[in-house]
Amino acid sequence: MFSEIFYAVLAIAVVVGMVAALFYYVPVNLWITAIFSGVRVGLGDLIGMRLRRVQPHVIVESMIVATKAGLRDLELQDLETHYMAGGSVHSVIKALISAEKANIDLSFNQAAAIDLAGRDVFDAVQISVNPKVINTPAVAAVAQDGIQLIAKARVTVRANITQLVGGSGEETILARVGEGIVTSIGSSVSHKEVLENPDKISKLVLQKGLDAGTAFEILSIDIADIDVGENIGAKLQIDQANADLKVAEAKAEERRAMAVAVEQEMRAKAQASRAKVIEAEAEVPKSIAFALREGKLGIMDYYRMRNIQADTHMRESIAFPEEAIPKKNQSDDDDE
Structure with a gap:
């Protein structure tokens, strides 16, 4: 008795499963709705959509809306192809209907291309109608x-x-x-x-x-x-003026440095010349002594020369009082 009940329940489940599968792969209700809406679609087309993993209600409902809106040039194959390509069938249909009502020339291929390009084709039509x-x-x-x-x-x-x-x-x-x-x-x-x-x-x-x-x-x-x-x-002019000022200051500093360098060089040359003069003056007493020993210079000649030197030193002391003192000391050293 138990086995008979089990087999009966199993048979019922199998029948129910077959009926459910039949209605899944053969959407009779959708087929009837399409027929009464004026859309030509066969049961074989609906079964093929199921086998190709295309949702039949998306395609059929879009075809029904397009047909009711007066779009007569659409084919089920076009909608199914666009669906399988990853496009939005509903957006394309709405865009075509809006373009048709606004007298905008828009074909299905253009709308499908725009949709597949990633743009909202329905929004594009709306912007075309309402800027x-x-x-x-x-x-x-x-x-x-x-x-x-x-x-x-x-x-x-x-x-x-x-x-x-x-x-x-x-x-x-x-x-x-x-x-x-x-x-x-x-x-x-x-x-x-x-x-x-x-x-x-x-x-x-x-x-x-x-x-x-x-x-x-x-x-x-x-x-x-x-x-x-x-x-x-004005800001640019101020910046330019500041830049010019810095350049002028740099050039002035360069000229000052060059002047200092020239002055130091002249001082070095003057010191060298002075050293040579001092060296030459050191030889004068030796020459005078030698002339006296050799009898080429008399004592009176020597005193006349000293008088001339004293007179010269006096004149220099009057003209250059600060520089006359060292020369006087130097003369005294020579006498000693």
Whole structure:
């Protein structure tokens, strides 16, 4: 009796499992919903999706939404391929519906490529319909009169569907707008011109075609705020003056050092000359003594020479009183 119950329960479990597997691999309810929604899909297609590990309800529900929205050119194979490639089928379908309602030319292949490129294709379509405003950070630039200006801008952009794949993003737009602001302010003769006509910056920046190669189309650039910064020109002039002063001081110090060196060299030469004079003067007494011994110099001649020396020393003492004393002492030494 127990074995019969066991086998009966086992048979029921097997039947239930087979039925569950059948309904899993053959989603009859989804197939019926698709038929009544006007979507042509066969049970074999649904079973194939299960075997290829594709969720049938994602594909079928997306096809139903697209069909109800009036998109007639889609195929189940396209949606299934995009799903297997890792794309978001729901985002692509919503983007196609939004583009269709807004009269934007967007094909399934373009939408799938944008989605696989990592961009939100539905958000791109929304930006194309409703332009987006990008606020730039504060951009500092210096006018030709040396005054720094700090400007902030609001950039209104619209998504360029054809450039979403391969086109640069918002960072490039911000960088180019900042570059244009710096160029416009830098080309102004005075900062007052920029403050009086801020729209001059917008016109100049828009003329540069900054949206080339980007995923956006720039509609307008509006200067939101301009603040006056530092006087960069004056600071640069002060720094230049300080640098020139240091250079002049260095050159003056160099000239002073050279003058000191020349003076020391002249002193050394004077001392050498003086030493030679002293050495020569030391030979005079010897020569006089030799002349006296040889009878070539008389005693009266010697006294006349001494009188001449005394007279010369007197004149030098009157003209140079401080230098006459050593010479007098030297003369006395010679006499001794």
